[in-house]
Amino acid sequence: MQLGTPVRPPNGGRRAPLLGMRGRRALLPWVLLVAPLGVIGLLLLFPIGRIVWLSFRDFKLRNLVSGESEFIGLDNYVRLLTDPYLWQVVLVNTVVFAVVAVVATVVLGTLVALLLANLKPVTRIIVVSCIMVAWAMPAVSGTYVWIWIFDVDHGVVAQALKALGLIEPAGYNWFADRFWFYAIVTLNIVHSGFPFVAVTVLAGLLTVPKELHEAARIDGAGAWKRFWHVTFPTLRPVFAVVTVLSTIWDFKVFAQIYLMPGGDVGGSQMLNLGVWAYVRSFGQNDFGTGSAIAAMLTLLLLGVTVVYLRALFREDELR
Numbered sequence: 304m305q306l307g308t309p310v311r312p313p314n315g316g317r318r319a320p321l322l323g324m325r326g327r328r329a330l331l332p333w334v335l336l337v338a339p340l341g342v343i344g345l346l347l348l349f350p351i352g353r354i355v356w357l358s359f360r361d362f363k364l365r366n367l368v369s370g371e372s373e374f375i376g377l378d379n380y381v382r383l384l385t386d387p388y389l390w391q392v393v394l395v396n397t398v399v400f401a402v403v404a405v406v407a408t409v410v411l412g413t414l415v416a417l418l419l420a421n422l423k424p425v426t427r428i429i430v431v432s433c434i435m436v437a438w439a440m441p442a443v444s445g446t447y448v449w450i451w452i453f454d455v456d457h458g459v460v461a462q463a464l465k466a467l468g469l470i471e472p473a474g475y476n477w478f479a480d481r482f483w484f485y486a487i488v489t490l491n492i493v494h495s496g497f498p499f500v501a502v503t504v505l506a507g508l509l510t511v512p513k514e515l516h517e518a519a520r521i522d523g524a525g526a527w528k529r530f531w532h533v534t535f536p537t538l539r540p541v542f543a544v545v546t547v548l549s550t551i552w553d554f555k556v557f558a559q560i561y562l563m564p565g566g567d568v569g570g571s572q573m574l575n576l577g578v579w580a581y582v583r584s585f586g587q588n589d590f591g592t593g594s595a596i597a598a599m600l601t602l603l604l605l606g607v608t609v610v611y612l613r614a615l616f617r618e619d620e621l622r
Contacts, residue, residue, distance in 0.1 A: 351601070357594035364588040372591075379595035388570070397575040397603075400485050401553040404492045408549050409542070411493060412500025417530075419501065420508045431502060438498035442558040449491045450563065453477045478564040481572045491559050496552065500545045507541040508534065547608055554604050557581065576600040 358379055360372040383389055415434065419427050437445075452459050455474040464470045477483040511534060519529045535542070557577045560566040566573050569582040576596060584593025 354594045354597050354601075357591055358598045360591050362589075362591040362594070367588075367590065375591070379592050380599075383592065383595055383599065392572055393574055393576055393579050396481075396485065396573070397554060397577075397600075400489065400556075400575065401550065404489050404496075404553040404556075405546065405549045407489065407493045408496040408553075409500055409546055412497040412545070413504050413542075415497060415501040416504035416508055419505050431505075434498040434501060437494055438496070440495060442495070443562065445495050446491060446559050446562045449487055449494075450478075453487055478566075484563065484565065484573050488556070488559050488563065492553060492556060496549060500549065503545050504538065504541060507538040511537050543612070547611060550607055550611070551604055554607070555600060576603070 357372075359374060359376060360366075361375045361378075362372045366372040419430060422430065453461070455461060455476050460477075461470070461474050465472060465474070477487060515533045515537070516529055519533050524532065555577045556575065560573065560575055560578050561581065563573070565571055566578060567582065567586075568574075569579075569586050574582065577600060580593045580596035580600065582593075583596060584590050
C-alpha cells in the first residue's frame with residue numbers, strides 16, 4: 304500500500320448505522336406510543352394542570368366572566384383543611400364508603416367467579432352474559448332504578464315492609480338518613496361493579512393449573528385452604544388490578560351520589576369529595592375552592608394506590 308492512499312472502511316465506504324437491530328427494536332415501542340401518549344397528555348395532563356392552577360387562585364363567577372383572577376397561594380387549601388365539615392362529614396363519607404364498597408365488590412365478584420369456574424361452558428356463557436348487563440348499564444339509569452326501588456311511597460321495599468307491618472303506612476325516607484343513604488349507594492356500586500371483578504378473576508382462575516388443586520386436595524386441604532394457599536397467591540396480580548381499579552372508581556363516585564335525593568345539596572351530610580367539589584364549583588360558583596377539593600381527591604387517590612402497590616410488591620419480595 305502506497306503512502307497517502309486512503310484507507311477504505313471494511314463496509315465498502317458506507318457509514319455504520321447509528322442504531323443496531325437491537326436498538327431499533329427497543330426504540331420501536333416508544334415510537335408507536337408517541338401518538339397515544341400525546342393524546343393522553345392533552346386529555347388528562349392539561350385539565351389536571353388547569354385544576355391545580357385554579358386551586359391557587361380566587362376564582363369565582365365574576366372572574367369567569369372577566370377572565371382575570373387573583374393569586375392567593377395556599378389560602379384555598381388552608382380554608383379546606385381547617386373546615387370541620389371536611390373531617391366530620393366529607394372525608395368520612397368518602398373513605399368509609401370506598402373501603403366498604405371495594406371490599407364488598409371484590410368479595411362478591413370473587414365468589415361469582417368461583418361459581419362460574421365450576422359451571423359448564425354453555426351455562427357459563429349464559430350467566431356471564433346476564434351479569435354483564437349490570438356492568439353495561441349506565442350509571443344514571445342504574446341509579447334511578449335504585450331510587451325507584453327505595454321510593455318512599457311506591458318503592459318495592461316500602462310496599463313489602465308496609466305489607467309486613469314493619470314500617471308505618473306513611474313510609475320511611477331512606478335517603479334522609481346518612482347510613483341508609485350510603486347503604487343504597489353501596490348496593491348500587493356493588494351491583495354495577497362486581498361483574499368486572501367476576502369476569503377478570505374468572506379469566507385468572509381458568510389459568511390456574513388443576514394439578515395444584517388436586518395435590519392440595521390429596522394433602523387434605525379444604526376449599527378455603529385451597530383458595531387461600533393455591534388460588535390467591537397465583538392470582539395475586541389479578542386481585543391487585545381489580546382492587547386498585549375499584550378503589551379509584553369508588554373514591555371518585557359522583558353520579559350515584561349526586562342523583563340520589565339530597566345528594567346534590569351543599570352542606571348536607573351526604574356529600575363525598577367528588578360531589579362536594581362539584582357543588583362548591585358550580586353550585587356555589589367558587590371554582591378556586593372546588594379545584595382545591597378536586598386536587599386533594601387526586602392526591603388522596605395517588606396516595607392510596609401507591610401505598611397498596613408498595614405493600615403488594617413488598618410481600619412479593621419477602622416470598
